Amino acid sequence: MGVARCWGEPILNGRADVPLHGRLLYALGEALIYGPVKNVLGFSRIKVAYTAGEAIGPDLFAFYRSIGVNLKQFYGQTEAFLYISTQPDGQIRSDTVGPAAPGVEIRIVESGEVQFRSPGQFVEYLGDPVRTAETLTPDGFVRTGDAGFIGQDGHLRIIDRAKDVGRLTDGTLFAPKYIENKLKFFPNIKEAVAFGDGRDFVAAFINIDLTALGNWAERNGVSYGSYQELAALPQVYDIIRGHIRQVNRDLAAEPAMAGAAITRFVILHKELDADDGELTRTRKVRRAFVQEKYAGLVATLYENARECFVSTEVTFEDGRKGRIEATLTLAEVDDRGPHPHQRETLAA
Template sequence: MTEPVRPQPAATADPLDSTLPGRLTLLARERPEGVGLREKTLGIWREFPWREYLERVRAAAASLWALGVRPGDHVAILSDNRTEWLFADLGAQSVGARAVGIYQTNPPDDVAYVLRHSGSTLVFCEDQEQVDKVIEVAADTPSVRRVVVFDPRGTSDYDDPRLMDWERFLEAGTDDEAWFAVRLAALDPDEPSMVVYTSGTTGDPKGALLAPAAVLAAARALTPTLGLSADDTVLSYLPLCHVAEKIFTFFIPLTVGATVHFGESIETVQSDLREVSPTLFLGVPRIWEKMHAMVTLKMRDASWPQRRLFDWASTTGRAIAERRLARCPRPLDGALWRLGDLLVFRALQERLGMRRCHLPITGAAPISKELLLWFHGLGIRIAEAYGMTECGGASHVNPPEAVRLGTVGPPFGCLDVRLEDDGEVLMRGPLVFPGYLHDEAASAEAVDAEGWLHTGDLGAIDADGYLSIIGRKKEILITAGGKNLSPEKIENAMKGSPFVKEAVAIGDARPFVAALIQIEPDAVGDWAARRKLPYTSFEDLSSKEEVRALIEGELRLANEGLARVEQVRAFRLLVKELHQDDGELTATQKVRRREVARLYDPLIESMYRKEARS
């Protein structure tokens, strides 16, 4: 059994810093006119100083209290990212209630599950679409007494007595600073104030309980490692139901005083990135894959001189990055890099919104090492991080000046980390959660009697404590020949192509690895249009023999980077996009492997029957 890695504990926080609303109060006192939030509406950015940020939270807290919300109650938020989410969330925490996020992409049945399981008494909804879901499941969610809508357009003729708009909600309470101070003083930093529902890839989502003391300890541990400060800027765009976005929208900004930006919508993320140019940015692998695809495809359409210049700069930049990461630079590397930056990198980074970003991070899912190296070669030095909802969302991160590609870095936050005999990563320390809401059996399975959190991930730890994640313990493919393979590694190799949006590796108890592949419709559609290849729909495009030949060529390239036993020998193109409503994806857009395998069993079997005949 591998010995635990023991990082140094973080400095003890001042008691005034022990809750998220408490941190907001401190920032409002220290820098009342400093900008805490910026939100873009109809093309115009509006600023919220820390003072006003606190006033909005205090008003929300007073209204929640006036409407009967008490300590221990659950308050749900069904919305996209916006400032009102923060006001409602922190307002609920201020009165001792627990904030419960619900993905706004969830269908009504999934919304009902979270409301019913949590016993939420009040739910905030973004707009008419989300209100309709809550009204549809009213009979199944009797605990919900109030429904507050941020954007009431289209709901004025609704006769549900529980419904009120945000402005009327704020009028329910009386703003009282002394009362608010008493409520904050009554908060227990070790008492859970948030419920984060896991993605539910293998069953119903579980509600992980998070306490403010733990999440703030994690944020404080991150601060010196990553060089975070009040000068940092963040773009909030990933779902706030997910713990990863909570880290970058709540935990870090309220720890260091960074400014959080909210764009107009998820569709405007790329333009918002260019406009905000954040200094700190979390991108899930899909975001980085889309950036890579966008650049790759645009370069294919560029003029011959532009392509040659980009090829030289990216190839040279990659070689310099490899030497820098290996700590063996050459004398001319600095001059060559400055030339590449002048001719290519600067403009490209500005177009991607990454020019000012001193800390681009990837997490929440596995990512290809090749893709990371490609970005490093362009001067976008992405660092991998790792964590689970059950440990406050973060436990490991690569230090910016000591990144090791293929690892998620060393642990932080006074965590003990060790490997079980079978290679499972175990963690113990103050960041580990107290359990799941209303599920003692699952809680006991997650955290053993000695306090070790069983992550379910297989990993390896090097001599310096850097952790490498091999894959999910339950998802490792064991071929008929007895080889243990990581499906994530194989899938990431395939998704390195700009033409592949999703890939599902198949191979458990099979003689070889096969795959179900979903094309990237925009990229493949553009490819088809340039070849004057007509099509009418996603299904029609995916069924074209020319498209199959395109993906077959991309698969050959992907296989070159895989060991022989990992190489994909057969594939099928999906003629529909995987979707959450069909049970194929989770709310976080992770593939439900078992469900996909069940739904597409005939297609999977056809790959092996054909191979057996050939």
Template structure:
């Protein structure tokens, strides 16, 4: 087995817990701004002392309400300031946070609350309260429900006013690294979600070694600030939240994804966390805006793209020549500066995870002055296990292991992981834990990948998602899907072909991109069903498929595709909250469309 390790950089004390920094910084740097709250279009600074006091007030209220050390407290909300307050208050009270996606159904809420044994649930809105009330109606031990928009924080703070400071300190300091910090339920592309037990040490070891090691440069500048808009119910955003609190980076939240663009411009972050779909949309929006401006603007944009990619590739192999540097300087004034201005003008770096960004976009953004560092990991590994770093960003890979992590690649290509960041097992599921972690301590990720000679990891697919055609050809759908999805008109793509004569794909269209396309092509009144069979749209998707097919051998290429007249969304049940396609449900619901792709087989 091929292995690569990076030595530990920060040895977190066994006594440390996630709430410590909030209280120590509140005492040592009381006037330091640590959070910026969005309030009616303005950004209101929150000092370390004010944040500590609000966390302490809610924590005392939870203690007064009966939350005991080790009790699970569920949290159902969008990404907002109150989530962070509640998260740290639960830890300060000695509790265990159990995040729930705010889009979850009553059945999903019922499973998480009942399986975790949550004694209380903090919800954001009255609508969430109704969902949770319905979800827990049949449980023998109903949890308390606290609604943030209904004044929960004020009531909790008032109720805990008589709880002595000594009691809060005793609760907070009773938790150590080995104690459970959170149970994060996997998104569940198949079957019931499993609860991942993550300890305080898991989270702190990861956060401190990432922030002090590979990504240290991002957190060194005095005016560092980050905007969070991914769901804090997901391990990726949750870990970044811990990193930001640990480093004293000013944290802001965007509860509504539709507000990301104006919030970027107004808040002006220096650092951003995203998933590939976010960066794809930024690029596609810029491309469509250029196309709408006419032939000259479109031509300038595409020359700027080519220049950015060429400059980035040259930087990876010795540096750009004089001519390329001059062209980049020209397009920086014409194109790149406008792109950076749209993000507030201070953003120079971002971290992307969740799936593959793709080399083309990675090179484009670096060439345009916003370097995207891809990382990789799973909920079971406290989110990241590898990440690219400033000054050594190998685009197309997910980077090297962060300090304290060992990556192995087994004989069948499966990626294995060791380190203090690996979870404590699945909640109430010892059988699944035994299947995931072997006798030698290796966590079997289920991802397939390659380690190069420098220790950089490249993920090539998922073991369970490998397609085996009728001819016995193994096909990894991920790279094909990522490349097809990168097209501006495409929302989702799912490659099929198990036990079939050839590889095919289901494709859905992006409603936002279609609006601009219809205006530009005189098709304003066309329905989604009409556009799915429109020759111009079909030709555009064919070009995306052709581009994807250049990545693979002839036997692995997509031979046919169908454009569906609907999209895969979280609301439709076909995407997880972290935007992964639930393949089994797509196959179930679109089985006829798949069968039709093979109804007349003229391809030998």
């Protein structure tokens, strides 16, 4: 797949600077590998494909484009009739939903909400004037309920539901789902919960992926007896720290999110579970519940503590209740000592 990763995207974008040997190697790969793969997936005749809704990982997005599937992202909703923004050929990025579609106006209001106005937008909710008034602004824009920002490239980036977006104490935009999704794009991270609204910096809970890191442990001769033991290993903390640093670099490249870098994190001793009320049945984090259930651990993350003892009630498969206890390591993302606010707290 190295040839596909190297030349697939440039060839798909119609770039003229792809060398002859790159085109020949890719053509061979198309005949022997990429074509048969697309045939098995039912993608052989696809001219263009779109993804919308929940973000997909950049690796998966790049994979489809590398084998010649012209996959793009767009953003839309029923009230827009179809789409609000879409990616034109040659401007495909995994982290955006493209610039505004022709004839569509997009603006970002002070709260961070994305609003649009277009010739094809809805007129009203039938028989529901109250909801119509809540959705339409006096000047004719539609309130989407989503938060986002427009980058210097003119592309719209959706970061979260507007109601879930907060601010750090210095006014920096804090979009927990946006940060959590970036973390979960790494195969070693199964779940993440970010905290930061009304606080001085961003901190995160991490659930490791037992299968991915279990395979790593086996390949490297690292022994462990349980999820809890694997999650506590210093080597695992180093791996997760590396992933978080990459997320922080990505955030730093986005002016609207540059100040929301993760400062501290903890790898939880148990997987978040729907049976324990921490996830919905569709595996979405119940962030408010998690924050309340682990209030002591969250508070300790914002102090200068290096460890925190936790005792957590769990529900077993047969319905019985039990408790899991552990002393968790609270880690800095960068080895530069405590965050400035932590130093102030310590000095006080």
